[in-house]
Amino acid sequence: MSNWIKLGHLNDIDDGCARGFDPHQLGRDSLFVLRKGDRLLGYRNACPHRGYEGTSMAWRKDRFLNKAGTRIICGAHGAQFDTETGECLIGPCPGQSLEKVILRLTETGELYLQQTPDNEQEQY
Numbered sequence: 001m002s003n004w005i006k007l008g009h010l011n012d013i014d015d016g017c018a019r020g021f022d023p024h025q026l027g028r029d030s031l032f033v034l035r036k037g038d039r040l041l042g043y044r045n046a047c048p049h050r051g052y053e054g055t056s057m058a059w060r061k062d063r064f065l066n067k068a069g070t071r072i073i074c075g076a077h078g079a080q081f082d083t084e085t086g087e088c089l090i091g092p093c094p095g096q097s098l099e100k101v102i103l104r105l106t107e108t109g110e111l112y113l114q115q116t117p118d119n120e121q122e123q124y
């Protein structure tokens with residue numbers, strides 16, 4: 001598994017919630033993962049409203065979702081994103097999308113992030 005970075009375990013994320021991760025020790029959560037039962041979806045923690053570099057989205061540690069857990073929210077200007085596709089549905093960047101990250105969940109619940117050329121450079 002040399003091209004996978006261990007993030008943690010499925011049980012580290014409460015069902016219906018999201019959690020930020022800092023796999024490259026940047027001192028900030030560069031990505032977040034949300035859990036729907038045994039399914040996980042991961043995105044870069046970078047709002048597309050402000051261009052490729054993006055803006056960190058959580059208004060507080062691990063607060064990436066609305067109260068009902070049905071949409072991803074950007075704390076900067078309130079953009080709302082579809083949890084399945086990452087597409088902005090409401091807010092200042094309609095039609096733009098969050099960038100998905102590739103995750104792997106083992107049978108024992110270990111969670112890994114796929115190492116890509118982008119994240120090998122620790123650009124997020």
Ligand code: FES
Nearest residue numbers: 047049074077079
């Ligand atoms: S930076 Fe996310 S909505 Fe403006």
